[in-house]
Amino acid sequence: MIDHIGIAVSDYAKSKAFYERALAPLGIGLMMEVTPEQTGDGSYAAGFGAQGKPFFWISSSSAQQGRTHVAFTAPSRTVVDAFHRTALVAGGRDNGAPGLRPHYHQNYYGAFVRDPDGHNVEAVCHMPGGQI
Template sequence: MIDHIGFPVADFARARAFYASALAPLGLAVVMEVTARETGAGDHAGFGATAGPGGGKPFFWIGSGGALAARGEGRLHVCFAAPDRAAVDAFYEAALAAGGRDNGPPGLRPHYHPNYYGAFVLDPDGHNIEAVCHVPPSVPA
């Protein structure tokens, strides 16, 4: 299990706005922010669930001062768990609307496993961001 992950971004305000929009359908929001004055290195925003187990604990961080990101280097892949396929679809649409670029529309990826339903976008810095649901679709009653 990953406790948290963080990476630098070229434009902190732009990236913060992107992730706030793209992650909202997954129930994630900024739960902690740390300023450059506090860190001595740059501004940081931590995203996490706002409710439920682990609510309020950031596990996904972005930080300013991303020289690698500004040069188009240091790309990263991050995958977020979604509770259902509708949340994967909503993540994809929200991410595109927030300025992300398609890197694989929502759909089954049976080469991973039969119920792997994921969507991929490139964030404003070119990082490959995914949402996935591993749960089979519900059977109509």
């Protein structure tokens, strides 16, 4: 199952304002923002969603222009680890080793790889202790 997806935008403030207004009729709102210090690449990110969960993200990262980010839900942290190992063997490039990302939430355990075209692919487990 797809957990969330993200795109890079050319004008973060303009795009954030656009999505705040355009998605409101769908019941989708701004759930959280991530600072440049938290992203680690100097970019801002905004997560839009509903019922307490962001599932659509925009980013100001110029390094991400033309690339997509897609995250798949994993049933356990062990599966996140296996995804990362297997993706690297399959030809992916490491973009973030498996581990907790508490700036999203305290149980966010994810791993990131770049596919052959440079898209950022992630596996994530949200559950405490890593099990669904």
